[in-house]
Amino acid sequence: MNKSIIRYILGHVLLLTSALMLLPALVGLIYLEHEGFTYLFVAACCFVVGFFMTRSKPNNTTLYLKEGCISTSLAWILLSLVGCIPFCITGEITSFTDALFETISGFTTTGASILSDVEALSHCSLLWRSFTHWIGGMGVLVFLLAIVPLSGGSNINLMRAESPGPSVGKLVPKMKYTARILYIIYFGLTLIQFILLLVGRMPVFDAVCTAFGTAGTGGFGIRNDSIAGYSPYLQWVITIFMLLFGVNFNAYYFILFGNARKAFKMEEVRCYFIIVAVSVAVITIELFRSAVPFANALRDSSFQVASIITTTGFSTADFNLWSGTSRTILVMLMFVGACAGSTGGGMKVSRFVILFKTVFKELDSYIHPKRIQKLSLDGKPIEHDVVRSINVYFITFTVIFAASLLLVSLEGKDLVTNFTAVAATINNIGPGLELAGPTQNFVHFSILTKYVLMFDMLAGRLELFPLLILFHPAVWRDIHTTHRRWKRKRMEE
Numbered sequence: 001m002n003k004s005i006i007r008y009i010l011g012h013v014l015l016l017t018s019a020l021m022l023l024p025a026l027v028g029l030i031y032l033e034h035e036g037f038t039y040l041f042v043a044a045c046c047f048v049v050g051f052f053m054t055r056s057k058p059n060n061t062t063l064y065l066k067e068g069c070i071s072t073s074l075a076w077i078l079l080s081l082v083g084c085i086p087f088c089i090t091g092e093i094t095s096f097t098d099a100l101f102e103t104i105s106g107f108t109t110t111g112a113s114i115l116s117d118v119e120a121l122s123h124c125s126l127l128w129r130s131f132t133h134w135i136g137g138m139g140v141l142v143f144l145l146a147i148v149p150l151s152g153g154s155n156i157n158l159m160r161a162e163s164p165g166p167s168v169g170k171l172v173p174k175m176k177y178t179a180r181i182l183y184i185i186y187f188g189l190t191l192i193q194f195i196l197l198l199v200g201r202m203p204v205f206d207a208v209c210t211a212f213g214t215a216g217t218g219g220f221g222i223r224n225d226s227i228a229g230y231s232p233y234l235q236w237v238i239t240i241f242m243l244l245f246g247v248n249f250n251a252y253y254f255i256l257f258g259n260a261r262k263a264f265k266m267e268e269v270r271c272y273f274i275i276v277a278v279s280v281a282v283i284t285i286e287l288f289r290s291a292v293p294f295a296n297a298l299r300d301s302s303f304q305v306a307s308i309i310t311t312t313g314f315s316t317a318d319f320n321l322w323s324g325t326s327r328t329i330l331v332m333l334m335f336v337g338a339c340a341g342s343t344g345g346g347m348k349v350s351r352f353v354i355l356f357k358t359v360f361k362e363l364d365s366y367i368h369p370k371r372i373q374k375l376s377l378d379g380k381p382i383e384h385d386v387v388r389s390i391n392v393y394f395i396t397f398t399v400i401f402a403a404s405l406l407l408v409s410l411e412g413k414d415l416v417t418n419f420t421a422v423a424a425t426i427n428n429i430g431p432g433l434e435l436a437g438p439t440q441n442f443v444h445f446s447i448l449t450k451y452v453l454m455f456d457m458l459a460g461r462l463e464l465f466p467l468l469i470l471f472h473p474a475v476w477r478d479i480h481t482t483h484r485r486w487k488r489k490r491m492e493e
Contacts, residue, residue, distance in 0.1 A: 004058035009071045010078055011053025013140060017082055018046035023131060024086075027205075028124035035090045035122040042085050069466040070475065076458060079140060080104045083132060092125050097447050104454045106132030107140075108461035109345065111219030111313030111430030112453070114443040118224055123205060126222045130209035133218025136461070137245075137343035138186050185252045186343075190215040193241045200234045214241050217344045219313025219430045226315045226438070232299060235316055239303045243276065246310035246338030248350075267378055268339050268350040272309075275349070279305045279333060283326045290323065301326075309333040311345035313430025320437035327433060334423045345428030345460055347397065351390050354382060396464050400456070401426060407452045411445065421445070426456040 021043035028036015084103035087093040093102060098114045105112045106129055115121070121129070190211050197207035209222045223229055227238060247269055254263035263269070280301050287297035300317045307314045308330050319330060337346010354377065361373050375382040404422045409415075413435060420432025421442070431438040442450065459467045469475060 004056075005067060006071045006074065007053055008058050010075060011050045013075045013078060014046045014050030014082070015054065016050075016140065017079060018043040018050060020131065020135060021046070021086075021128075024124040024128040027127045028122065031123040033122045033124055035086070035092070036124045038086045038089045039124060039128065042082065042089070046082060066469070066475070069469045072462060072466045073458075073470050075140065076107065076462065080107055080458075083107060083128075086128065087125065090122070090125065092121055097450055098443065101442065101450050101454055102129070103132065104457050105430075106130075106218065106220060107136035108428050108457040109133050109136050109216045109218040109311065109343065110425055110428040110457045110461075111213070112425055112436075112457070113220065113430075113441050114450075116441060116443060118220075118222060127205075127209060127212075129220045130212040130218070130222065133216030133220060134190070134212040135216070137216025137218065138182060181253060182249055185249055185256070186215065189241070189244060189252075193237065196237045196241075197234060200231060200237060202230065202234055210238065213314070214238055214312065215245055215343065217242065217245055217310045217312040217338065217342075217428075219307065219311075221314060227303070228316045235299060235303055238314065239299075239306045242306040242310045242312045242314070243273075245312075246272065246306075246342050246344040248339040248341040250341055265378065268353055271353055272339050272349045275333070275336060276305055276309060279309070279329050283322070283329060286323045286326045304330065305333065308429060309336060309344075309346070310338045310342075311428045311430070313424075315431060315438035318437065318439050320433050320439065331420065331423065331433070334420075334427050334429050337427060347394075347427070350377070351393065353377065354387065354390055355394070357382075358387060393464065396468070397426075400459060400464065404452050404456050408445075408449050411449050421449075421453065422456060425453040426460040428457060428460050 021039045025036045025039040025043060028034070028039065080100060080103050083106070084093075084096070084099040087099040087102065088096055093099040093114070101112075101114050104110075111133070118126070193214060194207050194211040197210060198204065202210065206222060209220075210227075212218070213220050219226075221227060227235060230238075248266065251263040251266055251269050254260065280298070283301035283305065284294075284297045287301055288294055292300070303314070303316045304319050306312070311334075319327065322330075333346075335347055336352060337348050338344025340348045340350040354375065357375050357377075361375060364371065364373060375387065401422060404426065405418055408418045408422055411418075416433050417435040420434065421436040424430055424432040424436060431440075434440075435444065436442065442453070445453070455467075
């Protein structure tokens, strides 16, 4: 195993973290909050450690898929551990477990919180919470690929390990330029939303935090009522941009470079908007039947459908009080998720599209046994490896979900709370139902349950396998063998 390249990548992650923490430190300076010095101190420590870890460049810069997965998993764990330190030092979150839960929830864009009174936090901590969404939305290593030549031509393995979806492709021949294009689109959409929020007279600080939370499809609100206290105009702006950030970014690439027809022909994007439209229509009817004015019913249903399917987690209403049909639709949307190649979580629409195509192909084989059929998506044949990986993904997801649900159930809470809490974390949603609902938080769960849910959040964000590979015995044997070789070489010298 190439441990030096892993060390080098983790060093760059620390350097990046030190730079990112300067933003909340600046906000602390603007609002004259002493908590800002904490972020500055942690940033300085990260810089020193990262500097020494990156002083010597690895001789071998080749990064295979195994090293890419390990680097990605360790980077996200390291990022979460470092990111929670300011909360602990300032005392705004007294428990290390709770601080780590909040930070992992931020970076994985889950939005599940342990805070009962969000407004009690300092401005710099509120910004850091929302900023973690923006950092984790597109992926910290994708950002590194855009600015740092980490691993020559093999750096697609980093993007493959971190990017959501059944397959990862290049927009342009070089991965560095692909990463830059993705971040240009990401930043551009964030900036447009920020401007539109300001047009709706949202305070600047609120607009920055909300834009970060929407772009990363995270959902950390800076008010105790999340988004409910803002005007209908602002709620509609957030609704639209939640949906936009749930679209495969390849579609935006096609539009930017004059191929809008190709973008609109993407099957995944069409299915995504069809699911949204049908869900909004059904829930709007359900709310209207329960004596909610049509305008309010349409706005609330559109907002919550967009929030759940894109796994953002903002809320404008207590959907825990909605009808059984409406809540069932929302739970189903938790699992569907957004498009592959977006900042949204969940299983991804593309996986379900391919899965249904596989089912129909199997049914056709019963009717026409001799017919040779090839699965295709957007007019291109789907490789067998992609179909196999999707099948394995669903099996693995089911096993992890069932095991997590069993462990969480040991706490003795009701089934709806346990089921939706696991669903909301592994799919990076945020709020669930009952005791995990939009008006509740996760502080009342036990320490064991919180760590199970933290694992689920990381596993869901990293598409399961990059995190699971850390627990494979072969990886640890490889690490041990590499260490023995290094030790023997040092003794010979």
